[in-house]
Amino acid sequence: MVAPAPASQAQMRQRNLSRVLHTLAAEGPLSRAAVAARIGLTRAAVSTLVDELLRGGLLVERGPGRSGSVGRPGTQLLLADRGPCGLGAEIGVDHLAVCVMDLRGDVRVRLERVSRGQGSDPAEVLPQVGEMLRRATAEAAEAGLAPAGLTVAVPGLVARNTATVLRAPNLGWHGVDLARLLPADLGPLAVENEANLGALAELWSAHHGASERDRLPGAAGADGAAGADGAAGAAGAAGAAGADSFVHVSAEIGIGAALVVDGELLRGAHGFAGELGHLPVHPRGRPCSCGGQGCLETYAGAEAVLRAAGLEPGPGVRMGALTARCEAGEPTALRAVRQAGTALGIALSGAVNLLDPRQVVIGGALARLAPWLLPPVSRELARRTSVAAGGRDSPVPVTASPLGPDGPLLGAAMSAVRTALDRPGELVKGGAAGARWSPTGLGNAAEGASA
Numbered sequence: 001m002v003a004p005a006p007a008s009q010a011q012m013r014q015r016n017l018s019r020v021l022h023t024l025a026a027e028g029p030l031s032r033a034a035v036a037a038r039i040g041l042t043r044a045a046v047s048t049l050v051d052e053l054l055r056g057g058l059l060v061e062r063g064p065g066r067s068g069s070v071g072r073p074g075t076q077l078l079l080a081d082r083g084p085c086g087l088g089a090e091i092g093v094d095h096l097a098v099c100v101m102d103l104r105g106d107v108r109v110r111l112e113r114v115s116r117g118q119g120s121d122p123a124e125v126l127p128q129v130g131e132m133l134r135r136a137t138a139e140a141a142e143a144g145l146a147p148a149g150l151t152v153a154v155p156g157l158v159a160r161n162t163a164t165v166l167r168a169p170n171l172g173w174h175g176v177d178l179a180r181l182l183p184a185d186l187g188p189l190a191v192e193n194e195a196n197l198g199a200l201a202e203l204w205s206a207h208h209g210a211s212e213r214d215r216l217p218g219a220a221g222a223d224g225a226a227g228a229d230g231a232a233g234a235a236g237a238a239g240a241a242g243a244d245s246f247v248h249v250s251a252e253i254g255i256g257a258a259l260v261v262d263g264e265l266l267r268g269a270h271g272f273a274g275e276l277g278h279l280p281v282h283p284r285g286r287p288c289s290c291g292g293q294g295c296l297e298t299y300a301g302a303e304a305v306l307r308a309a310g311l312e313p314g315p316g317v318r319m320g321a322l323t324a325r326c327e328a329g330e331p332t333a334l335r336a337v338r339q340a341g342t343a344l345g346i347a348l349s350g351a352v353n354l355l356d357p358r359q360v361v362i363g364g365a366l367a368r369l370a371p372w373l374l375p376p377v378s379r380e381l382a383r384r385t386s387v388a389a390g391g392r393d394s395p396v397p398v399t400a401s402p403l404g405p406d407g408p409l410l411g412a413a414m415s416a417v418r419t420a421l422d423r424p425g426e427l428v429k430g431g432a433a434g435a436r437w438s439p440t441g442l443g444n445a446a447e448g449a450s451a
Helices: 009-027 032-039 043-055 122-142 194-208 230-240 302-308 319-327 331-355 365-384 404-422
Strands: 059-064 075-079 083-091 095-102 107-114 145-154 164-168 173-177 189-193 246-251 255-261 359-364 387-389 392-394 398-400 428-430 436-438
Touching: 009 032, 009 043, 009 075, 009 404, 032 043, 032 075, 043 059, 083 122, 083 404, 095 122, 095 145, 095 404, 107 122, 107 404, 122 145, 145 194, 145 404, 189 194, 189 404, 194 246, 194 255, 194 359, 194 404, 246 331, 246 365, 255 331, 302 319, 302 331, 302 365, 319 331, 319 365, 331 359, 331 365, 359 365, 359 404, 365 398, 365 404
Parallel strands: 083 145, 145 189, 246 359, 359 398
Antiparallel strands: 059 075, 083 095, 095 107, 164 173, 246 255, 387 392
């Protein structure tokens, strides 16, 4: 086995610039001394790095903060709220959405429209996404923001390290190259399964502090049901904050899962891990869009649950109507949700027995039904799994994501921001307002330095 070549001084410097940015993203604002303590470099080395990032417009300074040690408190550093930003887009079965997120993790622009994606033509849908991205970037430019990259969430399988959707059964898409039909001037393009991006949003919230910044402007959406997961979502946030090993379920019309182990996505040999929705819960059951029978999403997908509750799915009928019926104690609605929870628990028991996660997090549209959905899920896990915890057998905790249906969109934007923080050398300020960025390299003039 050939040992990897040692990193050059320029590479080490870029890595350290990124470490400073990530530290401030997670814990800022901080003083130079606090950053040095966090990343294990000398104050002088960190000061050099910080000065470079300040010149590049990626950091800003504000007045002295509180000091926990003797001496005058240092000037506080935080990521800039102007300049580079991340773009996120979501291609859902029943909607399209885009958002703009600055380096601090604040969502600055959000746009959404109803869209019937089932059986749609990519050549018609993707230009709509492109038009929404143009509108969002125009609004962002007025605030001094310009895109450093774009990540798109899709409900399907994506070929690793490409922009090609191999198969999205609920859209009817096969072998679609998004790079051909989306704007090419918005920075590097990444395409990812929506469940994986929902899990990324959970991790980001856990390690960057879940707060109001994680709430998307206008997150009520078409049915006005934002926040219906309320207390259950808050409980989910508390659980997720302490866990880097969990199964994240993204439950919409289709159902996907992301497997996170020690803070890293478990992608599988071909990048297709997490197809929970097509795990059979009734082998001779209902036909599924994938060609199989009895798949989980035919019993617990959003459309299946709506129909079981006596609601005909459509662009104007979403989970808000079902939530209202459950809150009113309507028997048919409650029975439909309980049956969905039972099917979901059966499917998850296999994943829990195989992977031994610390917890299960339910995201997506079904998160709004947490008060009625989670009890049958937990009951099935208790019946079908045996997970040692605290010296006794107990079911793995099941919680609802506080991000609800916004997880994939948030995760997409966060992914683009994280890519920018990983590569500070590709971001350099240009223009008076910092509203135009180009990959000409930050730090080239000082590559010989050892920081």
